[in-house]
Amino acid sequence: MTIKIPITILPLEVQELYSENKLYYFAIDYQYNNILASVKKESINLDERWEDIEVFNFTKYLKMDNRFNTYTIELTLTEIIIHIAIT
Numbered sequence: 072m073t074i075k076i077p078i079t080i081l082p083l084e085v086q087e088l089y090s091e092n093k094l095y096y097f098a099i100d101y102q103y104n105n106i107l108a109s110v111k112k113e114s115i116n117l118d119e120r121w122e123d124i125e126v127f128n129f130t131k132y133l134k135m136d137n138r139f140n141t142y143t144i145e146l147t148l149t150e151i152i153i154h155i156a157i158t
Contacts, residue, residue, distance in 0.1 A: 074153040076106075076127050085126050097126065097144045097151070101137050104129045106144075106151070127151070 078086055088094050094108040105128040109121045129135050145152040 072155045074155070076151040076153070078149055078151070081127060085124065088124075089126075094124075094126070095121075097146065099135055099137075099142060099144075099153070101135050104135055106153075 078089055081089065085094075088108075088110055093110055095111070096109045098107055099105075100107050103125075106126040107123045108126045109123055112120055112122050140155050140157050142156070143154045145154065
């Protein structure tokens, strides 16, 4: 199954960070049913150099579950594409 998320439906702050290539390490958080990404902060403390932000929340659309599948995330200029494969 493939899920396509257009960048235009993301929050404005996330759209800006995405278009500037400032988001890293995209992942699905099954507990909170969302996609998270890390953004690099300007911090001297090495433990606080990254902050996770919510990119997209699936709650209005579906409940993500990882018991019988795996996924890969593909990033394009206009959308986030999630490829879900049965394991």
